[in-house]
Amino acid sequence: MLEKTKDIAKQILEEKKAGGIFGLMRNRWNVVQPHMFEDPAELDALVLEPKWLLAKLAMSILRSSPENYKLAVVCRGCDERALIELIKRNQIEKERILTIGIACSQEQAAICLCDRPYPAKLDAGKKVSGVDPFQDERVREFLIGNDKKRMEKWATVLKRCIKCYGCRNSCPICVCEPCKLEDDIWVQRGAVPAEMITFHLIRAFHLSDTCVACGACQEACPVNIPLLYLQLSMRETLKEKYGYEAGLNPEVKSPILSVVFEEPDTDREYPAWINSLREKDGY
Amino acid sequence: MGTKFTKTICPYCGTGCGLIIKVEDGVAVATYPDSEHPVSRGSLCIKGWSAHEFIHHPDRLTSPLLRKGDAFQEIPWDEAIPMAAGKLRETAAKYGGDAVCGLSSAKCTNEENYLFQKLMRMAFKTNNVDHCARLCHAPTTVAMAQTLGSGAMTNSISDLAGADCILVIGSNTAESHPVIMGEIYKAIDGGATLIVVDPRKTAVVQNAKIHLPINPGTDIPLLCGMMKHIIDEGLYDKDFVKARMEGFEELNEFISAWTVEKASGECGINPELIKLVAETYAKAKESAIVYCMGITQHACGTANVLAICDLAMLCGHVGKEYSGIYPLRGQNNVQGACDMGALPNVYPGYQSVSDPAIRDKFQKAWGVELSDKPGLTVTEIIGSAGKDTRTVYIMAENPALSDPDVNHVLESLKALDFLIVHDIFLTETAKFAHLVFPGTCFAEKSGTFTNTERRFQLLRKAVDPPGNAKEDFTILCLLGSALGLDFSYNHPGEVMEEIASLTPAYGGIRFDRLERGGLQWPCPDSDHPGTQYLHKDRFTRGRGLFVIPEHTPPKELPDDDYPYYLSTGRMFAHYHTGTMTRRSPFLNREAEKAYAEINPEDAIHLDVKDGEKIKITTRRGSIITTARITKRVSKGCIFAPFHFTEARANMLTNPVLDPLSKIPEFKVCAANVKKESQDD
Numbered sequence: 001m002l003e004k005t006k007d008i009a010k011q012i013l014e015e016k017k018a019g020g021i022f023g024l025m026r027n028r029w030n031v032v033q034p035h036m037f038e039d040p041a042e043l044d045a046l047v048l049e050p051k052w053l054l055a056k057l058a059m060s061i062l063r064s065s066p067e068n069y070k071l072a073v074v075c076r077g078c079d080e081r082a083l084i085e086l087i088k089r090n091q092i093e094k095e096r097i098l099t100i101g102i103a104c105s106q107e108q109a110a111i112c113l114c115d116r117p118y119p120a121k122l123d124a125g126k127k128v129s130g131v132d133p134f135q136d137e138r139v140r141e142f143l144i145g146n147d148k149k150r151m152e153k154w155a156t157v158l159k160r161c162i163k164c165y166g167c168r169n170s171c172p173i174c175v176c177e178p179c180k181l182e183d184d185i186w187v188q189r190g191a192v193p194a195e196m197i198t199f200h201l202i203r204a205f206h207l208s209d210t211c212v213a214c215g216a217c218q219e220a221c222p223v224n225i226p227l228l229y230l231q232l233s234m235r236e237t238l239k240e241k242y243g244y245e246a247g248l249n250p251e252v253k254s255p256i257l258s259v260v261f262e263e264p265d266t267d268r269e270y271p272a273w274i275n276s277l278r279e280k281d282g283y
Numbered sequence: 284m285g286t287k288f289t290k291t292i293c294p295y296c297g298t299g300c301g302l303i304i305k306v307e308d309g310v311a312v313a314t315y316p317d318s319e320h321p322v323s324r325g326s327l328c329i330k331g332w333s334a335h336e337f338i339h340h341p342d343r344l345t346s347p348l349l350r351k352g353d354a355f356q357e358i359p360w361d362e363a364i365p366m367a368a369g370k371l372r373e374t375a376a377k378y379g380g381d382a383v384c385g386l387s388s389a390k391c392t393n394e395e396n397y398l399f400q401k402l403m404r405m406a407f408k409t410n411n412v413d414h415c416a417r418l419c420h421a422p423t424t425v426a427m428a429q430t431l432g433s434g435a436m437t438n439s440i441s442d443l444a445g446a447d448c449i450l451v452i453g454s455n456t457a458e459s460h461p462v463i464m465g466e467i468y469k470a471i472d473g474g475a476t477l478i479v480v481d482p483r484k485t486a487v488v489q490n491a492k493i494h495l496p497i498n499p500g501t502d503i504p505l506l507c508g509m510m511k512h513i514i515d516e517g518l519y520d521k522d523f524v525k526a527r528m529e530g531f532e533e534l535n536e537f538i539s540a541w542t543v544e545k546a547s548g549e550c551g552i553n554p555e556l557i558k559l560v561a562e563t564y565a566k567a568k569e570s571a572i573v574y575c576m577g578i579t580q581h582a583c584g585t586a587n588v589l590a591i592c593d594l595a596m597l598c599g600h601v602g603k604e605y606s607g608i609y610p611l612r613g614q615n616n617v618q619g620a621c622d623m624g625a626l627p628n629v630y631p632g633y634q635s636v637s638d639p640a641i642r643d644k645f646q647k648a649w650g651v652e653l654s655d656k657p658g659l660t661v662t663e664i665i666g667s668a669g670k671d672t673r674t675v676y677i678m679a680e681n682p683a684l685s686d687p688d689v690n691h692v693l694e695s696l697k698a699l700d701f702l703i704v705h706d707i708f709l710t711e712t713a714k715f716a717h718l719v720f721p722g723t724c725f726a727e728k729s730g731t732f733t734n735t736e737r738r739f740q741l742l743r744k745a746v747d748p749p750g751n752a753k754e755d756f757t758i759l760c761l762l763g764s765a766l767g768l769d770f771s772y773n774h775p776g777e778v779m780e781e782i783a784s785l786t787p788a789y790g791g792i793r794f795d796r797l798e799r800g801g802l803q804w805p806c807p808d809s810d811h812p813g814t815q816y817l818h819k820d821r822f823t824r825g826r827g828l829f830v831i832p833e834h835t836p837p838k839e840l841p842d843d844d845y846p847y848y849l850s851t852g853r854m855f856a857h858y859h860t861g862t863m864t865r866r867s868p869f870l871n872r873e874a875e876k877a878y879a880e881i882n883p884e885d886a887i888h889l890d891v892k893d894g895e896k897i898k899i900t901t902r903r904g905s906i907i908t909t910a911r912i913t914k915r916v917s918k919g920c921i922f923a924p925f926h927f928t929e930a931r932a933n934m935l936t937n938p939v940l941d942p943l944s945k946i947p948e949f950k951v952c953a954a955n956v957k958k959e960s961q962d963d
Contacts, residue, residue, distance in 0.1 A: 029798030032319055033303060034288050052318050057305070061286050064307050160468055160490055162461040162855065164329045165869075166316070182872070190874040190911075192458060192486050192855050220316060222326040222465040224472070 001102060001125040005074060006043050008100050008123055012072045013040045018098050019065075022058050023074035024048065036061065048074065048102055051112070053216045055082035055172035062092050072098035078112075078214035080119035081247025082172035085210050088250055090276045091175050103127050112215050113139065113228070120248065133213075133232055142229045157225045158200055161193040166220035167227050168203060173210045176271040180206065204230040209238055209254040212247040285309070289745035290317055292732050294390065294725035295330045295858050297612030298322060298440065298462045299734025302334055304726055304745040311335040311726055311746050321800045322440055322734065328461035329856055329870065335726070336867035338746065342708050344721035345750025355709075355719065360751065360761070367676075367718055368765035370701040371407070374674035380407035380654070384664045384672050387414040387625035388679035389614035391755055392730030392742060394775035396616070396623035397631060397782050398759040399678055405651050406766040410636050410658030411672075414625045415680055416617050417661040419576060421944035422584030423610040424621060424633075430592040431601070431608075431817070432824025434633065435618065438571070438607035438816040439736045439803065444469035445605035448567035450560075451479045452502060452591065453577015453950075457486035458855035460575075460611050460735075467573070476567070478560050480505065481577060482850070483880075483922060484915045493560060496917060499848050499951045500581055500837035501550035506590040507832065508546025508554075509561035510597055511538050518565040520599030527822065528596055530829035537831045549834075565598045569605035576613070576852065580949040583835040584941040590832035601827070602818035612735035614859075615725070619733035622789070622804070623782070627658030632786030648785055650769075660945040661686070662938070669698025676703045678755070679722060683711035684860035684928060687936040687947040688903045705758060708862050711928055721752035724863075728754045730775040731797060733804070737814070739792050740801035837951035838939040841919065845901060845953035847885075848920045849935060852950075857926040865926070877927030878909040881956065882920065886912045889958050896959035899923065901952055904934040907959050921954055 009021045025035035026047040034057055037043055058073045065071070073079065080099050087094045101118070103125030109117035113133035118125075133139050142153055168174045168181060181187050186198035194200070204227075213235060217227040238244045242255040257274070285308035293300045301320025305313040314334045318325035347363035348355035358366075374382050387399040396414075403412040416424070424434035431437070443449065443466040456464045464487070471477055471490070479491040480502070488494045497505055513519050514535060524531050547554040564570050572595055578587045591608060600606040612618045624631040634641040637655055646653050664672055665686060686692045696702060696715040704716035707724050726745045733739050748754060753761075756775050763770030772778055776794040783790050791806040802813040817823060841848055856873035857864040864870040879899060881891065891897055893912040898905055899921060908923065908930040916922050923932040937952040 027798075029795065031290065031799050033290050033317070036286050036288075050318060057315070060305070060313065064286065064312070160457075160464075162328060162457055162464065162486070164327060164332060164461065166326055166332060169332055170316070189872060190854070190856065190878075193489075219318070219325050220327075222323075222328060222462045223468050224465055 002046070002048055004124040005048060005100055005102060006046055009037065009043055009046060009072065009074070010040045012098065012100075013037070018070040018072040021046070021072045021074065021100070022054055022061060024052055046074070051076065051104070051108055053079055053082075053170070053172065053214055055079045055086065055214075056170065056216070058083065058097070059086055059092055059172070062096055070096050070098065072100060074100045074102060075119060076102055076104050077116050077119045078114065078212050079172075080121065081212035082214055084247045084250050085173050085212060086175070088253070089173075089175065089210070089273045091273065094250070100124070114213065134236070138226070139229055139232065142226060143233055155196065158196040159193055160223040160225060161199070162223055163192045163194040163199075164222060166222065167217035170216040170220035171207065172214065172216060173207055173212070174203075175273060176206065200230065204234075207231060208234040209244070209256045210246050211235060289743050291726065291743045291745060292615065292740045293327070293331045293334055294615050294863070295334070296460055297614055297617060297735035298460050299615065299732060299738060299740055300327055300331050300462055302327070302331060304335055306745050309746055311338045322736070322738070323462050326462060326465065329873070330858060330864065333867045333869045336869060337863045338724055338726050339749070340708075340866045342866060343749045343752070344707060344709060344719065345752055346721060347751070348719040350717045360753065363718060363720065364761045364765050367703050367720075367762060370703075370718075371674055371676065371766065374700060375407050378673050380409040381411060381658070382671060382673040383407045383409055384411040384659060384675045386661060386664070386675065386677040386680045386682070387412055387620055389415050389617035389620045390679045391620070392616065392728065392775065393619040393623050393733060393739070393782070394730045394778035395678070395755045395759060396620045396625045397778055398756070398763065398770065400624045400631075401649065402759060402763045402766065402768065402770070404653055405649055405768050406763070408652065408654050410627045410654050410656060411664065412625055412658060413627050413661045413664065414620050415614070415661065415685060416621050416626070417945060418580075418685060418947065418949070419613045419617060420579055420610055421946045422579040422588045422941060425944045426585045426588035426592060426830070427608070427610070428633065430589060430596065430828050430830055431822050433817055434621070435737050435817070436607075436609050436612075436735055437601055437818060438604070438609065440466055442605050442607065442816065443467055443571055443573070443609065444473070446470045446475050446569045446571040448476045448478070448564055448570040450564055450570065450572045451477065451481075451487055451491070452572065452574040453481060454573050454575030454611055455481070455483075455485040455487055455852065456573060456575070456611065457490070459613070459853050461855070463611060476563055478563065482848075482917060482920060493556070495550075495552050495556065495560065497550040497552055499850060499920070500583075502578060502587045503583065503590050503832050503834040504541065504546040504549035505552060505557065506594050507538055507541035507834070508543045508550070508557045509564065510594055511541045511546070512543050512558050512561040513565045513597060514538060516562070518562060519597045523599030524597065527602070527827055528829060529826045534593060534829035534831060564594070569603070570598065570600040571606055571609060572600075573609040573611060575611045577950060579946060581951065582838050582939050582941050582948040583833070584946045585943040586832040586834065589830045593829050593832060596827045596829065602816070602820070602822070604816055607816060610735075615734070616732040618735055618737065619731070622733055627660055630785075631782055632788050634786070645785065662940055662945050662947060665692055665695045668695035673699065674701040675699055676705070677712060678705040679707070681710045681712045681860040681862060683715065684925070684931055684933060687933055687938040687949060689931050689933045690904050691938065705755070707752075708866070710860065710862055720758055721750070722755045722758065723748045723752055728756065730756065731779065731794075737803045738801045739789075739797055739804065741794065741797040838948055839902070839937050839952045841953045845955045846919070847954045847956055849899065849901065849952050849954035850920065850922050850950050851925045851932045851936060852922065854924045854926070857924065859926065861926040861928065876909060877906075877930035878911045878924070880911050880913050880916045880922040882916050882918045883912050883914060884918045885956070886910065889956060891958045898957050898959045899935060899954050900957070901935040901937070901954045903936070906930040906932070906934050921956060
């Protein structure tokens with residue numbers, strides 16, 4: 001899988017299909033970190049492990065690079081879905097991004113509770129089957145069964161929040177400017193823990209139809225709050241009721257967005273990215 | 284495309300989390316967590332996420348500055364260095380080498396700290412070198428060296444996740460060491476009991492099973508009461524005490540007077556609760572004690588740490604995985620600054636300046652005669668300024684905000700013949716300097732930091748220093764050379780090789796070995812994998828020693844004139860004197876102005892509403908700040924963070940010292956509070 005990825009990457013650079021390959025590099029001391037490969041000779045150092053989410057970094061690279069710069073990203077299923085969501089929301093231009101899709105291992109899928117551990121455009125590696133997160137015992141404790149007990153569990157873990165904003169900062173799809181968490185209505189400045197309802201639920205609901213379940217929020221949480229679980233039920237509902245899954249098809253809009261746009265205009269303010277869709281798509 | 288990612292280490296607390304700095308065309312634009320880092324494993328606190336924000340701040344110093352009257356004038360390096368060397372030499376010639384003092388820095392690298400103390404010791408034959416560890420963990424170094432033989436955290440941060448009982452005393456881990464708090468939560472999720480001793484209802488308390496809100500400064504009564512109960516009930520580890528300890532008889536005799544009832548009377552905790560906590564700690568298979576400034580910043584700070592060591596050793600909770608004693612170090616490299624001998628009584632590796640054989644080793648290595656007389660501490664340097672102390676070189680420390688009784692500190696700084704301050708911003712202290720060196724921040728240099736679990740970690744340069752600022756390593760080499768020393772190092776790695784050659788515990792530390800994950804000392808040779816926990820089978824000093832912790836109440840208690848307890852500390856978004864965090868927009872928005880916490884009942888009594896101005900007065904001075912009304916503090920207690928220059932909490936604090944470690948009593952003094960008229 002690694003060799004094939006390197007071959008594809010090399011070809012992209014040699015054929016100048018993209019200015020750089022964004023992936024992971026391992027140096028001679030076995031240290032791994034994200035890296036922009038712009039010289040094919042460097043690609044020997046390309047690696048695929050550990051799981052390291054690159055979509056958000058890729059977006060920031062595109063934003064700070066010249067308009068004609070194209071980037072190829074070595075991405076897992078979740079990274080690909082995040083990039084598709086960013087394209088759907090006019091955060092990155094489809095024409096400027098290429099993906100080299102790689103499959104995750106069965107072990108990785110189990111760790112991530114991932115129901116789709118491969119990208120739609122799979123270039124290297126072999127698909128393994130997904131995991132149903134709702135079969136996981138810990139997920140069930142938090143999401144299924146006695147309300148009172150579940151509430152206690154959530155209160156216990158959310159009370160631990162140290163307000164690092166890591167969940168927001170690491171989320172590939174968290175792009176609103178200004179961020180609701182900083183508008184001085186919902187979240188009190190200078191206090192920890194962050195408010196359970198306003199901080200965490202606003203953040204979770206903002207991502208309800210766009211979360212690709214990559215787990216970046218949870219992985220970034222220093223106090224191990226199972227933030228991914230907050231999204232699972234909403235993802236499941238959209239799938240069940242509307243047959244919709246974030247990040248799968250660039251052409252299919254979120255059911256929530258269609259509702260927003262079909263409503264009569266109520267002078268409400270929407271985040272800039274929603275307004276950008278209005279302009280672009282003529283809503 | 285000029286985008287690159289540089290792995291490095293966070294410049295804030297002693298946890299030592301891994302950062303990845305994103306650099307675009309030479310500018311650090313964002314910080315991300317390092318998924319591979321052995322401690323932080325892909326997470327960061329709010330300060331870590333914001334670590335790039337102050338790097339390119341317009342306030343950065345970009346040229347050496349010379350005082351001209353009330354103003355500063357930019358001068359070139361080739362004037363600044365000879366001038367500094369000249370002034371230092373002049374003082375030494377006129378008053379003797381001991382009239383020169385240096386404050387090294389817990390913000391700087393190991394190599395810089397090593398060079399700093401070497402420069403002071405070689406050039407002026409003085410041991411007058413100290414740093415801000417004096418104000419945080421000096422009692423730990425003294426007490427743990429006495430009881431265990433090594434003044435460092437016994438275990439690794441990740442060990443906490445495997446503990447069955449965690450006793451947190453005087454540490455607001457959730458705000459001050461957030462990433463370490465994550466390990467504590469892992470332990471709780473695995474069934475561990477969290478017990479917190481703190482007069483304040485901190486974020487840690489809110490997640491604890493048991494909270495002991497003791498009266499300020501009564502840690503020893505509580506710990507002695509616990510030990511008495513543990514001994515009476517036969518819950519102590521008799522085999523461990525017999526096989527590995529000395530001094531049990533003496534301790535037992537001393538403890539026998541501390542009945543649980545007597546302890547309860549002093550600390551204000553119900554005797555049954557003291558017993559429960561004692562039993563929980565003693566009976567758990569793996570018990571850990573985490574402590575911080577709430578223990579050390581007292582006039583009995585050393586005795587407080589002794590009591591903690593005694594309790595842990597009594598129950599056999601040292602020298603194995605998942606248990607141990609965890610003094611959480613406050614600064615990114617305060618462990619390293621101590622390790623490198625930026626202390627007045629020891630060379631690198633805690634080798635005593637008074638030991639003739641050790642002094643001989645350093646004299647031979649450095650090729651000069653060295654002083655056998657221990658030097659002055661931070662607090663003594665400030666105290667003797669203008670008298671015995673004439674010229675001071677301060678590298679990246681800010682005593683004008685961080686030291687107790689700031690009014691006195693400012694007078695002392697003014698009384699000096701010559702003051703050299705080396706920093707990245709024109710700090711409150713630098714404003715008093717005659718000569719200012721513009722230094723470099725963490726992202727602009729290479730070297731090593733040592734975190735609170737004794738882990739040497741590699742700092743990697745991400746961007747260039749601003750303007751004419753120079754790497755601190757270079758400045759020290761230039762100054763050393765100007766003073767006639769052979770400081771011809773080409774790279775910090777060469778300094779590390781010299782450190783390794785002189786210090787057995789760091790003998791195996793080399794830069795290339797630190798690339799992946801760092802190394803925890805002791806690491807005596809090049810094949811040694813580093814040490815996860817200390818005192819296995821044998822204490823560093825041989826047998827562990829029980830030392831009697833004599834209780835002395837706080838030196839200044841509330842009375843009719845000053846009826847409140849005042850305590851100082853940190854809040855989650857700011858760091859120490861705020862030089863970096865208050866210039867970081869995302870951190871500063873969390874707390875833009877000074878405040879003090881006050882209990883709702885007191886607020887009613889004082890007729891103060893949340894957000895209104897109050898005046899806090901102690902025998903040293905007064906500040907006007909904003910009231911934050913909260914039940915986090917109990918009735919009769921005030922808490923003031925010390926980050927704010929416009930209302931310096933250290934104007935108020937009591938400079939009385941712990942006799943052994945010379946730490947001031949930051950955590951308790953008596954204060955009065957009044958509502959400030961709202962007109963102005």
